[in-house]
Amino acid sequence: MKRVADFAKDHRVRLLQGAQELFPAMTEAMDAAISDIQFETYIFDFTGSGAQVAEALIRAAQRGVRTHLVVDGVGTGPLPKTWQQRMKAAGVQVRVYSPLGPLGLLLPHRWRRLHRKLCVVDGLLVFCGGINVLDDHYDPNYGELDAPRFDFAVQATGSLAAQASQTMELLWWRMQAVRDVRLHRLPQAVRDLRAASAARHARQQDRDARGIRAALVLRDNVRNRSRIEKAYRRAIGAARHDIIIANAYFMPGGKLRRALILAANRGVRVQLLLQGRYEYFMQYHAARPVYGALLAAGVEIHEYEPSFLHAKVAVIDAHGEKPWATVGSSNLDPLSLLLAREANVVVEDAAFAIDLRQRLVHAMQHAGRRMDPARYAGRPLRQRVLDRVAFGLMRLALWVTGNRY
Incomplete structure (x- = not known):
């Protein structure tokens, strides 16, 4: 890459x-x-x-x-x-x-x-x-x-x-x-x-x-069409110990989902802190169909409940030899990764990564609710139908724009 x-x-x-x-x-x-x-x-x-x-x-x-x-x-x-x-x-x-x-x-x-x-x-x-x-x-x-x-x-x-x-x-x-x-x-x-x-x-x-070693990573519709997603995938692929991602609108494409699943399969602890409160129909329901494969691989999903989660951050191997963290505007969803102008700062520094990690762990422990795979699988039929409708509408919208995700 x-x-x-x-x-x-x-x-x-x-x-x-x-x-x-x-x-x-x-x-x-x-x-x-x-x-x-x-x-x-x-x-x-x-x-x-x-x-x-x-x-x-x-x-x-x-x-x-x-x-x-x-x-x-x-x-x-x-x-x-x-x-x-x-x-x-x-x-x-x-x-x-x-x-x-x-x-x-x-x-x-x-x-x-x-x-x-x-x-x-x-x-x-x-x-x-x-x-x-x-x-x-x-x-x-x-x-x-x-x-x-x-x-x-x-x-x-x-x-x-x-x-x-x-x-x-x-x-x-x-x-x-x-x-x-x-x-x-x-x-x-x-x-x-x-x-x-x-x-x-x-x-x-x-x-x-x-x-500190850092970089600005941009996403636009000209030269920088996929740099933010590639930065995530590269860091996830190199992870050895743990991955924590906090993201407001989480609907990763196939490559990013596979990267998270492969990381979990090789023993990396993968934790996601996601939006737990209903904000928008598409944001809430279109994300849920992708949870099943992640939960089956052992990925932990924590839903933030006290208020709206708007963060777009991640930290990987904060205590390892190659700490990596990012803070920015890009969600892990099609609108951010395929259409919008976005900007993230990527930082490779232990002290910064540890600080961010501590804040995210505190939020998961004190303000998040861990999703139970059995509860997810047994969610009501109405909710599953709404999830699939939203997911289908999102895929239709991508087809209209000529994008694959």
């Missing part, structure tokens, strides 16, 4: 759990920004603590920092008029990725969404993970939550920050440029950006030459 990630050992990486840890770190970085802030998110909601992030963007723009915000046309929709006006007056430049238009999601090409959550400050500091701009205790569809949403992000410095910055800059140009700008100004912009990124990289290497 060819290389799927460009690793460098010049990083400082910090694990952040929930908006309660991410938003203060992010707003602190924005308040210290000197030149530019690049921000992409699937959901930008202004309720509760989400407003803190919006206020930080406005403060930065008001003092002259170039501030770019990209939100997804499905996940976010129209911004509230008051916030639109405030951002525009401050100088925050906002773009909507793939607005739906009159036919909405009836057009299959509209299923390709911007699902990554990235924020780069001054080209040197990056935040990446699964956390939207959304208060931990609030859900747009269900209102106030009894317990905080379970999710993670990382804060990192190093060469992957420059890579994230370049990726976001190119998307920004593609979204806003008219034909003459694309033909005449974009090549020069790319050259300037690459030069700036190289300079930032050199400065960061000088400062963090003994840092």
